[in-house]
Amino acid sequence: MLKVNNIQVVYNNVIMVLKGISLEVADGQVVALLGANAAGKTTTLKTICGILRFQNGELSEGDIEFKGRSIATHDPDAIVRMGICLVPEGRRVFSDLNVVENLWIGAHTRRDRDGAKQDLDMVMEYFPNLRRRYKQQAVLLSGGEQQMLAIGRALMSRPKLLMLDEPSLGLAPMLVKEIFDILRRINSEQKTSILLVEQNALVALKFAQYGYIMEGGKMVLDGPSESLLENDDVKEFYLGVSDDQERKSYAGVKHYKRRKRWLS
Amino acid sequence: MTEGAIYFLQLVISGIAVGSLYALVALGFVLIYKATDIMNFAHGEAMMVGAFVCYALVVAGIPFLWAVLMTTVIAMFFGLATERLILRPMIGEPQFAVVMVTIGLSIFLRSVSGIIFGHDNKIFPSQLSEQTLVLKGLVLSYTHLWAMLISGLMVILFFLFFRFSRVGLAMRGVANDQDTAMLMGISVKRVFALTWGLSFAIAAVAGIFLANVMVLNIAICLVAIKAFPAVILGGLESIPGAIVGGLVIGVLETLVGGYLDQTMPGVKDLTAFVVLFLVLMIRPYGLFGKKEIERV
Ligand SMILES: Nc1ncnc2c1ncn2[C@@H]1O[C@H](COP(=O)(O)OP(=O)(O)O)[C@@H](O)[C@H]1O
Numbered sequence: 001m002l003k004v005n006n007i008q009v010v011y012n013n014v015i016m017v018l019k020g021i022s023l024e025v026a027d028g029q030v031v032a033l034l035g036a037n038a039a040g041k042t043t044t045l046k047t048i049c050g051i052l053r054f055q056n057g058e059l060s061e062g063d064i065e066f067k068g069r070s071i072a073t074h075d076p077d078a079i080v081r082m083g084i085c086l087v088p089e090g091r092r093v094f095s096d097l098n099v100v101e102n103l104w105i106g107a108h109t110r111r112d113r114d115g116a117k118q119d120l121d122m123v124m125e126y127f128p129n130l131r132r133r134y135k136q137q138a139v140l141l142s143g144g145e146q147q148m149l150a151i152g153r154a155l156m157s158r159p160k161l162l163m164l165d166e167p168s169l170g171l172a173p174m175l176v177k178e179i180f181d182i183l184r185r186i187n188s189e190q191k192t193s194i195l196l197v198e199q200n201a202l203v204a205l206k207f208a209q210y211g212y213i214m215e216g217g218k219m220v221l222d223g224p225s226e227s228l229l230e231n232d233d234v235k236e237f238y239l240g241v242s243d244d245q246e247r248k249s250y251a252g253v254k255h256y257k258r259r260k261r262w263l264s
Numbered sequence: 265m266t267e268g269a270i271y272f273l274q275l276v277i278s279g280i281a282v283g284s285l286y287a288l289v290a291l292g293f294v295l296i297y298k299a300t301d302i303m304n305f306a307h308g309e310a311m312m313v314g315a316f317v318c319y320a321l322v323v324a325g326i327p328f329l330w331a332v333l334m335t336t337v338i339a340m341f342f343g344l345a346t347e348r349l350i351l352r353p354m355i356g357e358p359q360f361a362v363v364m365v366t367i368g369l370s371i372f373l374r375s376v377s378g379i380i381f382g383h384d385n386k387i388f389p390s391q392l393s394e395q396t397l398v399l400k401g402l403v404l405s406y407t408h409l410w411a412m413l414i415s416g417l418m419v420i421l422f423f424l425f426f427r428f429s430r431v432g433l434a435m436r437g438v439a440n441d442q443d444t445a446m447l448m449g450i451s452v453k454r455v456f457a458l459t460w461g462l463s464f465a466i467a468a469v470a471g472i473f474l475a476n477v478m479v480l481n482i483a484i485c486l487v488a489i490k491a492f493p494a495v496i497l498g499g500l501e502s503i504p505g506a507i508v509g510g511l512v513i514g515v516l517e518t519l520v521g522g523y524l525d526q527t528m529p530g531v532k533d534l535t536a537f538v539v540l541f542l543v544l545m546i547r548p549y550g551l552f553g554k555k556e557i558e559r560v
């Protein structure tokens with residue numbers, strides 16, 4: 001349903017950050033997009049949801065298709081209406097608003113108030129914590145609750161494709177598991193496709209069916225999750241499982257340094 | 265009540281009446297600043313234009329309250345047009361350039377109004393002005409009562425709008441975090457335009473009643489300069505702050521005028537600025553502002 005076709009993105013008319021990226025998300029599929037810091041993952045998501053050009057960026061080459069139609073020149077509100085919603089990096093809840101107001105703002109593009117009310121209930125089912133803190137100002141929520149709120153807010157737009165930018169960042173492993181369990185339920189119960197950007201490669205590849213790996217604005221590897229999990233380079237650089245012997249050697253030290261760069 | 269107490273209460277009540285109008289002016293100013301980060305230095309002129317339009321309508325024979333309603337709608341469109349034609353082309357330009365544009369607009373509006381309406385004082389021919397109401401020794405003018413009533417009403421309407429309407433919520437979202445609001449499918453362009461429209465509409469109402477309380481001439485736009493201390497006192501980004509700030513400045517100013525103006529003529533008009541200096545020295549983020557607010 002989403003086809004990103006060889007896109008190039010330039011910031012401030014000079015810095016090329018994406019140098020020809022292609023990826024695809026099929027109906028109902030979960031896809032992971034992995035890569036080190038500054039690889040261009042966030043930029044890819046921003047390009048898809050149309051806010052790039054409001055942040056000094058420009059799509060200079062390539063095309064983005066959603067459900068067979070080009071959305072490369074669409075405004076962000078049109079893209080949300082078509083069914084793509086992003087849970088941004090760092091959660092970005094509306095700190096001055098309370099929980100339920102944050103959720104309602106997620107339904108801004110919708111006209112069916114009854115449907116939105118049902119979805120509000122649905123979000124509260126998925127995230128009972130949010131129901132408990134209904135009237136609380138979002139800034140007072142814990143990190144995990146803010147992430148839940150950001151996901152719930154995106155669900156309020158009834159997306160066909162949910163994009164998440166590093167949802168596990170800064171959360172305890174228990175919470176990460178809880179959130180991914182709920183995402184898995186959302187994917188199977190609501191038939192929502194998911195495009196997930198993660199630094200935590202293991203969690204992401206266990207969750208996704210297909211993975212892409214990017215580096216320095218280019219795709220370097222892609223494939224079904226199982227095969228990526230078996231891939232030696234991926235194991236070494238992303239999953240941190242390499243042969244003990246090798247790690248003791250000189251090359252291993254170098255690799256370790258490289259791995260740190262990947263994971264930083 | 266003793267005569268002194270009555271005098272004091274009298275001053276406080278007219279202070280609240282004038283202050284509620286300052287509060288409206290401040291509210292309109294804060295609305296734009298909060299949503300768009302622009303300090304609109306033509307806010308006083310928007311107010312003045314509103315007052316003149318209403319004056320022209322009343323002179324043309326339209327009943328006062330109808331004229332107020334029509335002016336509010338006209339001012340709203342005027343605000344929308346200002347955003348579309350003058351501010352939107354400035355998106356992405358440096359803050360300084362945007363400020364200069366609003367100053368340019370203020371000079372333009374003042375000159376045009378001067379050409380059309382002249383520079384002399386006008387008495388607003390409204391049906392409210394002459395009567396007074398005597399209550400337990402207090403003399404209340406209907407103009408003051410109307411000013412309080414209308415400001416109170418506007419504040420309540422705005423509160424309801426921001427709290428319960430979809431568009432009001434979107435506007436708060438944009439004020440809070442513009443990028444994320446955009447991600448949620450809110451058209452930030454449209455919200456900006458609406459903000460200018462609403463701001464000008466409130467400014468017009470404030471202008472009309474100020475012209476009733478005082479006199480109507482070009483200099484009425486200087487009241488916006490008094491709203492500025494009110495805004496700073498309230499905390500620049502806070503709507504409740506703007507309202508409280510406006511009321512405080514109004515009351516203080518009237519008290520100073522009532523007790524000190526005979527001995528020190530003109531001291532009344534200084535009050536607001538003394539407050540401004542004190543606030544900037546003691547509590548620069550204002551009564552309701554957040555500490556980390558960045559000052560321009
Ligand atoms: N608004 C921007 N203006 C200029 N450069 C940017 C902007 N946003 C990101 N970049 C640069 O683009 C590169 C990729 O960033 P990003 O997409 O955020 O990477 P990732 O999400 O993979 O960490 C980085 O080098 C970053 O400095």
Ligand SMILES: [Mg+2]
Binds near residue numbers: 041042043089165
């Ligand atoms: Mg990123």
